[in-house]
Amino acid sequence: MQHKDLAERLSKSLNRNKSDINKLIEALSNVVGERCSELDSISVPRFGTIEAVKHRESIEIDNESGKRMLMPPRVEMQFSASTVLKKQLNKQ
Numbered sequence: 001m002q003h004k005d006l007a008e009r010l011s012k013s014l015n016r017n018k019s020d021i022n023k024l025i026e027a028l029s030n031v032v033g034e035r036c037s038e039l040d041s042i043s044v045p046r047f048g049t050i051e052a053v054k055h056r057e058s059i060e061i062d063n064e065s066g067k068r069m070l071m072p073p074r075v076e077m078q079f080s081a082s083t084v085l086k087k088q089l090n091k092q
Contacts, residue, residue: 003025007021007022010024032050036050036051036052036077037052038052039052039075040052044082045082046082046084046085047081047082047084048080048081048082048085049079049080049082050077050079051077051078051080052075052076052077053075053076053077053078054073054074054075054076055073055074055076056073057070057071058071
């Protein structure tokens with residue numbers, strides 16, 4: 001689903017205009033980004049948990065050239081669906 005489709009569905013669902021919904025989506029995105037940049041997790045009841053996992057730097061070997069490369073540390077976003085969401089998805 002594209003941003004435009006999401007905003008339209010939320011707009012209809014909440015009886016709000018699209019500009020309000022776009023501001024809401026942007027604010028949510030900012031909060032999630034800020035919290036995850038601090039390696040905090042965000043839990044949304046009945047939806048799931050978004051958490052940031054930090055990976056240490058590592059040495060990887062290129063399969064083709066055999067060169068060793070130092071990969072910098074990175075932060076990866078992970079989503080774990082709640083059991084309620086999983087049950088809803090399995091019903092469909």
